[in-house]
Amino acid sequence: MGGLLNLSRNVNENPCNMCMPMGAILALKGIEQAMVIIHGSQGCCTYMRRHIAEHYNEPIDVGSSSLNEKGTIYGGEKNLKQALDNIRRVYHPRMVGVITTCLAETIGEDIRRIADDYLTERKLDDLFIVTASTPGYGGSHTEGYRFTLRKIVEQLVEPATRHEKINLIVGDLSTADIRELQRLLAMMDIEYVMLPDVSDTLDRPYSSHYDKLPPGGTRLSDIRTMSGAAATIEIGITMPDELSAGKVLEEKFGVPLYQVPVPIGVDNTDRFLAVLTEITGKIVPEGIQGERGRLLDAMVDSHKYNFEGRSVIFGEPDLVYAVTKLCCENGIYPVAVATGSQANKLSQALEPLIADCPQPVQCLNGSDFASIREVAEARGANLAIGHSDGRYLEERSHIPLVRLGFPIHDRTGGQRLLSVGYTGSANLLDRLTNTLLENKYKTYRRDMYEEFYQHEAK
Amino acid sequence: MDQALVVPDREDFIATKGKQKKQLKCDADSIAGCVSQRACVYCGARVVLNPVTDAVHLVHGPIGCSTYTWDIRGSLSSGSEMYRNSFSTDLKEQDIIFGGEKKLLACIDELVQKYQPPLIFVYSTCIIGVIGDDLKSICKQASKQYGIEILPVESSGFIGNKSAGYRAACDTLLHLIDLGKESLHQVSSQRQAAKQINYLGDFNLSGEAWIIKGYLERMGVKINVAFTGDSDSQHIKKAPDVDLNIIQCAGSMHYLAEKLEELYHIPYLQVSFLGLQDTANSLRNIAAMLQDETVAAKAEQLIAEESAKVKPDIDFYRSKLVGKKAAIYVGGGFKAISLIKQFREIGIDVVMIGTQTGRQEEYETIDTLVDDGTVILDDANPAELEKFMIEQEAHILVGGVKERPLAFKLGKAFIDHNHNRKHPLSGYVGAVNFAREVYTTVCSPVWKYLSK
Numbered sequence: 001m002g003g004l005l006n007l008s009r010n011v012n013e014n015p016c017n018m019c020m021p022m023g024a025i026l027a028l029k030g031i032e033q034a035m036v037i038i039h040g041s042q043g044c045c046t047y048m049r050r051h052i053a054e055h056y057n058e059p060i061d062v063g064s065s066s067l068n069e070k071g072t073i074y075g076g077e078k079n080l081k082q083a084l085d086n087i088r089r090v091y092h093p094r095m096v097g098v099i100t101t102c103l104a105e106t107i108g109e110d111i112r113r114i115a116d117d118y119l120t121e122r123k124l125d126d127l128f129i130v131t132a133s134t135p136g137y138g139g140s141h142t143e144g145y146r147f148t149l150r151k152i153v154e155q156l157v158e159p160a161t162r163h164e165k166i167n168l169i170v171g172d173l174s175t176a177d178i179r180e181l182q183r184l185l186a187m188m189d190i191e192y193v194m195l196p197d198v199s200d201t202l203d204r205p206y207s208s209h210y211d212k213l214p215p216g217g218t219r220l221s222d223i224r225t226m227s228g229a230a231a232t233i234e235i236g237i238t239m240p241d242e243l244s245a246g247k248v249l250e251e252k253f254g255v256p257l258y259q260v261p262v263p264i265g266v267d268n269t270d271r272f273l274a275v276l277t278e279i280t281g282k283i284v285p286e287g288i289q290g291e292r293g294r295l296l297d298a299m300v301d302s303h304k305y306n307f308e309g310r311s312v313i314f315g316e317p318d319l320v321y322a323v324t325k326l327c328c329e330n331g332i333y334p335v336a337v338a339t340g341s342q343a344n345k346l347s348q349a350l351e352p353l354i355a356d357c358p359q360p361v362q363c364l365n366g367s368d369f370a371s372i373r374e375v376a377e378a379r380g381a382n383l384a385i386g387h388s389d390g391r392y393l394e395e396r397s398h399i400p401l402v403r404l405g406f407p408i409h410d411r412t413g414g415q416r417l418l419s420v421g422y423t424g425s426a427n428l429l430d431r432l433t434n435t436l437l438e439n440k441y442k443t444y445r446r447d448m449y450e451e452f453y454q455h456e457a458k
Numbered sequence: 459m460d461q462a463l464v465v466p467d468r469e470d471f472i473a474t475k476g477k478q479k480k481q482l483k484c485d486a487d488s489i490a491g492c493v494s495q496r497a498c499v500y501c502g503a504r505v506v507l508n509p510v511t512d513a514v515h516l517v518h519g520p521i522g523c524s525t526y527t528w529d530i531r532g533s534l535s536s537g538s539e540m541y542r543n544s545f546s547t548d549l550k551e552q553d554i555i556f557g558g559e560k561k562l563l564a565c566i567d568e569l570v571q572k573y574q575p576p577l578i579f580v581y582s583t584c585i586i587g588v589i590g591d592d593l594k595s596i597c598k599q600a601s602k603q604y605g606i607e608i609l610p611v612e613s614s615g616f617i618g619n620k621s622a623g624y625r626a627a628c629d630t631l632l633h634l635i636d637l638g639k640e641s642l643h644q645v646s647s648q649r650q651a652a653k654q655i656n657y658l659g660d661f662n663l664s665g666e667a668w669i670i671k672g673y674l675e676r677m678g679v680k681i682n683v684a685f686t687g688d689s690d691s692q693h694i695k696k697a698p699d700v701d702l703n704i705i706q707c708a709g710s711m712h713y714l715a716e717k718l719e720e721l722y723h724i725p726y727l728q729v730s731f732l733g734l735q736d737t738a739n740s741l742r743n744i745a746a747m748l749q750d751e752t753v754a755a756k757a758e759q760l761i762a763e764e765s766a767k768v769k770p771d772i773d774f775y776r777s778k779l780v781g782k783k784a785a786i787y788v789g790g791g792f793k794a795i796s797l798i799k800q801f802r803e804i805g806i807d808v809v810m811i812g813t814q815t816g817r818q819e820e821y822e823t824i825d826t827l828v829d830d831g832t833v834i835l836d837d838a839n840p841a842e843l844e845k846f847m848i849e850q851e852a853h854i855l856v857g858g859v860k861e862r863p864l865a866f867k868l869g870k871a872f873i874d875h876n877h878n879r880k881h882p883l884s885g886y887v888g889a890v891n892f893a894r895e896v897y898t899t900v901c902s903p904v905w906k907y908l909s910k
Contacts, residue, residue, distance in 0.1 A: 009568055010547070010561055010564040010565045010568055011516070011545055011546070011547065011548075011564075011565040011568050011569055012521060012524065012545070012546040012547075012548035013543060013544075013545055014528060014543055014544055015521050015524055015525040015528065015544065015546060015548070017521060017525070018521070018522055018525050018526070019520055019521055019522030019525070021522070022522065037491065040584070040616075041498050041584055041615040041616035042488050042494055042496055042497065042498050042615075042619065043496075043497045043498020043499070043500060043501050043615045044498070044522070044615070046494070046495065046496060046497045046498070046501070046860070047497065047501070047522070047523075047526035047527070048522075048526070049860050050526070050858075050859050050860050051526055053859055053860050053862070053863050054859050056863075057862070057863050057866070058863050058867075059840060059860075059863045059864040059867055060860070060863075061493050061840050062493065063490075063491045063492070063493050064488070064490070064491070064493075064494065065490045065491070066487065066488045066489065066490045066491075066492075066494065067616050068487050068616055068617075068618070069616060069617055069618075071616075072587075072588065072616050079490040080490070082489070082490040082491060083490035083491030084491065085491065086465050086467075086489065086490065086491030086492055087491045087493075089465055090465065090492075090493075090839075090841045091841075101584070102519070102520050102554075102583075102584055102585045103584040103585060103588065103615070103616060106554060106584075106585050106588045106589065107588060135520075135551070135554075136519075136520035136521070136522045136523075137520040137521075137549050137550050137551055137553070137554055137585070138551060140521070204867075206867070206869075206908060208869075208908070208909070210844065210867050210868055212840070212841060212844070340521075370543075389525070389528070
């Protein structure tokens with residue numbers, strides 16, 4: 001067996017993905033002084049805020065146009081404009097991201113037209129409104145995230161003179177990962193515009209003064225001039241072209257585009273740094289080389305333990321790809337790799353990795369946790385890697401879960417997990433190895449006793 | 459009031475006790491763009507029905523509604539674990555265009571074949587209300603085909619607020635009870651034998667329904683069925699077979715109690731097992747309603763024993779907490795009322811109090827309970843919570859997940875009164891847990907470092 005399995009059932013049993021507006025919020029939260037309004041009924045907004053707040057432990061303020069029956073029947077324009085008024089009144093945002101829900105899309109709301117009318121009616125020339133259609137039935141949160149980034153670029157970037165900065169478009173990574181990428185760029189002395197930048201907005205330091213909109217995020221002035229950059233690096237290789245923000249910059253403004261995997265593992269981090277060198281001509285400094293050496297050392301230290309690992313990896317497609325790579329590099333060969341999204345490029349990308357695995361690997365596209373559990377159990381997985389919606393793998397199938405990605409709502413510090421770069425990879429590898437060891441030490445005395453002790457009758 | 463902070467349309471939803479005579483506005487739609495903390499109709503229905511343990515909970519709609527409510531309550535079960543799964547028809551664009559009825563039927567087919575459940579709840583989400591899938595007839599058709607109960611839950615998200623969802627859930631429960639009424643006849647004749655009651659509006663978070671059940675058994679009162687915590691389809695159908703209904707969560711179950719009185723002539727009693735005072739009063743009131751002196755005597759004995767047991771703990775926490783000020787922002791009005799009393803028992807006064815779905819009469823009770831100067835607000839938002847917590851100099855906020863990070867960012871202590879908490883807050887053991895949680899947060903050493 002092995003190869004690709006698409007979900008053939010109708011019912012989705014214990015979802016492995018979220019909906020488009022969720023990803024849209026996460027993307028918009030990385031923009032300077034931005035607020036988000038979800039056009040739809042009140043509940044969507046509250047659910048997503050709750051989910052995000054639980055992961056990041058940060059206040060997540062998101063407005064809703066709170067559509068009721070009347071708005072649904074006669075159109076929600078009035079509600080959306082009122083929402084914009086009230087959001088401006090309380091938050092004084094420089095940008096508002098207006099996104100839709102199933103409801104607004106199904107009744108056919110034209111949010112771009114409403115937004116443009118609003119700006120004209122209120123004579124606002126210093127407020128930016130970015131709009132993105134993100135129906136909950138249109139794709140998973142991953143698509144919502146990418147689509148919204150693309151809309152930000154489409155709607156905000158203007159022609160600009162050439163400059164030395166590079167554009168770095170990132171996936172939905174932890175805030176610690178984002179900071180690590182920033183540290184690596186600083187060590188290489190490279191100037192950049194990072195889109196989006198949630199490092200402060202979704203992980204703000206405690207301060208005696210509380211701002212309703214957290215400081216930080218990608219500066220709007222920087223977004224506007226992304227068209228003049230030397231190149232774009234887009235972290236992510238599984239998105240279709242029509243969801244790529246980097247493609248817009250390439251096609252519209254001729255900014256060369258490099259799409260790279262999430263820099264987790266030796267090869268992926270090598271690749272990331274090599275692209276940086278290729279674009280800027282700057283060499284990877286000794287400090288970073290040292291970190292690479294330490295990762296290699298960590299890999300040697302743990303390789304024998306890791307060879308006992310049979311992993312099941314699930315979550316957002318690009319993260320799944322990168323983690324699968326790390327696992328393959330360290331002998332924690334996967335038995336199942338799964339995503340809740342429909343990510344056909346992921347399957348292609350995984351093929352060469354899977355071909356080298358000693359056991360057959362089941363790939364699940366558009367999957368749910370009923371399928372993931374079934375395969376993981378059948379294949380004897382002893383290590384699960386992914387977000388905390390995979391908790392039943394641990395609770396019911398007794399496969400220990402190393403939490404990674406979004407959302408992590410049954411543990412603290414999901415936003416502080418560091419997994420990218422050489423240092424982050426070593427960190428993640430230690431988490432994986434130690435989970436295998438912990439499980440082994442927990443059970444080996446009993447296992448050996450049960451297997452080998454010959455009971456003597458007294 | 460600081461106009462820069464408060465949206466003019468919101469003024470009527472905020473009052474300060476003793477300052478103005480106006481009646482607080484409540485039970486209205488949220489105002490667009492006000493960052494309400496409220497959820498939707500579907501959410502209300504889901505949280506009420508989800509603890510029904512042997513039911514398949516099938517969400518007819520897009521995936522998000524199912525993801526965000528999977529295993530949403532920390533409700534415990536003594537039997538089936540079916541309720542902890544989240545099933546969705548996972549509608550995609552094509553289904554929206556051509557209608558989702560076919561897919562729904564196919565999903566029901568699959569679920570019946572795979573699990574043979576006795577009961578399936580099919581929840582309607584926003585778009586179902588818009589595209590007009592005929593849930594009722596599909597459920598009826600499938601129910602007939604498989605010989606099990608398949609019940610629609612009319613919970614399209616936009617047709618009201620969370621309270622409308624509570625009502626939708628109660629209507630579905632009534633439907634289920636109605637389906638069991640054939641056995642009612644023989645059951646009613648047995649009614650006299652032992653005192654039996656239904657316990658409504660406890661969702662068995664961390665075993666809370668079990669705690670109360672234990673108390674009542676010690677008083678010689680048997681719980682016929684608890685709604686919906688640790689309940690199953692068979693037991694729910696036996697609901698008419700009692701002398702009394704008691705209701706803990708008024709917001710969600712008051713309507714059901716009224717309906718059960720109307721249809722089956724069962725009197726009901728509002729109770730609260732949050733805090734020492736409310737617990738004792740409730741146990742006494744139950745005994746009084748049942749007009750049974752033995753039960754009353756046993757209740758007194760239980761109250762005396764349990765109060766004595768927890769007194770040293772409560773006294774200790776009280777000594778550490780006396781004089782602190784609390785802010786409350788919770789879902790329902792009745793819970794808010796209980797919390798005022800509970801805080802008082804550990805020496806804390808409430809300086810700000812609000813709810814998402816409180817009713818007029820509940821706000822009136824709140825007004826009589828709190829001191830002058832307390833801010834009372836309905837359907838508040840983060841900006842208002844921030845403003846009043848700071849102005850009123852609260853030390854602690856009690857609320858749900860979304861409010862927690864705000865309190866922490868403001869350097870305030872916080873206690874969770876949410877769906878998925880992992881320790882009980884009911885009864886005597888719950889009162890100690892509550893006091894301990896307040897103590898662990900208010901008296902944590904971390905706050906010292908924030909001012910440095």
